Each structure stands twice: as structure tokens, then as C-alpha cells.
Amino acid sequence: EATAYGVPSLPPEGLFVLNDATPGKGARVVIAPGTGLGEAVLIERDGHYDVIPSEGGHVDFAPTNLLEIRLLRYLMGKFGHVSYERVCSGKGLPSIYAFLKKQGFAEELPGMKKSLRNEADPTPIIVQKAMAGECELSIATLNTFVSVLGSEAGNLALKVMATGGVYLGGGIPPKILTKLKDGTFMASFVNKGRFAELLAQIPVYVILNNRTALFGAACYGLEL
Secondary structure, eight states: OOHHHHGGOOOOGGGESOOOOOOOOSOOOOOOOOOSSEEEEEEEETTTTEEEEEEGGGBBBOOOOHHHHHHHHHHHHSSSSOOOOTTTTTHHHHHHHHHHHHOOOOOOOOTTHHHHOOOSOOOOHHHHHHHTTOOOOHOOOOOOOHHHHHHHHHHHHHHTTTTTTEEOSSSSSSHHHHHTTSSSHHHTTOOOOGHHHHHSOOOOEEEOOHHHHHHHHHHHHHOO
8 A cells, every 4th residue: 555655756767667568547466476466556646546455465366277277286285275465475485486386397406495494584595596597497487476476466456447557566567577577477468368458458567666655655644
């Protein structure tokens, strides 16, 4: 919610555009994977944006391919209810990694098991190894994460007709910008059957400023 309040006033250099699309006058949405998965909606009224908070990150995870179906079954065995946050968040990445390891997708690197076990938060290690191209399990983990994130971003955009744009916030997207640019995210984002063309016309931005939530809180305070 705080990030969403900051979005309308972000300077262009605070954003990276993932696709070639022109924003319309409709709603905007924020989807922010970090420790959890935050979502919010911005509705324009007379030149001003009202922010609608959301707990959309806790809706049911919907797999879109056979691998994700197996991932869902694995996570259901651990957690019962499986939300998008169980997959698309800092806490979700280690679960994807463990699933792919159990599936025998690739051999775990020597020392990786010890490194992950010794860290209170193994997510940064998985992301670093994936971005460096040094660990097949980590690369596959990040691929799955980005694909599911793209799918849920597309879901959110469709639900509120977010022709004003989709904004990726949170702590993770700036750290994986190179991966977000390789087409995996956008392929999942537009993969909505008859509505693929509509989604292709919605701009998608990565918020680069890691202080946007603080900035948004200040904007809200100034409005009051």
C-alpha cells in the first residue's frame, strides 16, 4: 500500500520498462515480491490516485504447466493451502529449490547444501548463484519463480483492467532485473489465451528505488 502511494510520483529514472507499451488512463497495480507478496491497486479519480490495499498474495496458487502442478502437490503436502506467496516471495524460493532438488532436476553443487543450511535466509544465496549462472538448481528455481510471478501479475492486471500499468515492487525484482528482461516474465504475463493481445498493450515497470515505500508513506502524509 505504501509503495502504491509512491508510484504516481516516481521519476522516470526510478523505473525500468519491461515492454514496449503505452499506458492508458485505467487502473494501475503494484505486485511486490519480497519477504512476502504484496499487492495493491491504484484507481484514478479527478487526477488523483486512490490506493486500494489488498491481500491478493494469499489467493490460491494456480499452476499453468505440468511442472507447476507437481510443485503445487509438493507444497500442498507441506502447507495444506498454497497461496501465490508460498511461491512468489523470499520464503517461496527455498521451497521451489527443495522441490526441484527432490525431483532430481539437477545435482546440487558441492557445498551448496551446507551453505543453505547455515544461513537463516537461504534466498540470497539461491538468487546470487542463479544470476551468476553457477548452479543449475538455482537457475531453474529462479526461472520457475519469475514464470509464476509473471502469471500472477497478468492475473492481477486482468482483474482490474490495469491499463495504466503494472509495477513490480519489493526487494527482489531489482536484484533479478537481468532475468526479468530475458522474456520469461512477459511470456507468462501475456499467456492468457484470448486476452494475450490485451495484456501485451499494458506497460510493465520494475521499480528500481528501494525507498519507494518510505517515499509513498511521505506522499500519503503530505496529502493528509
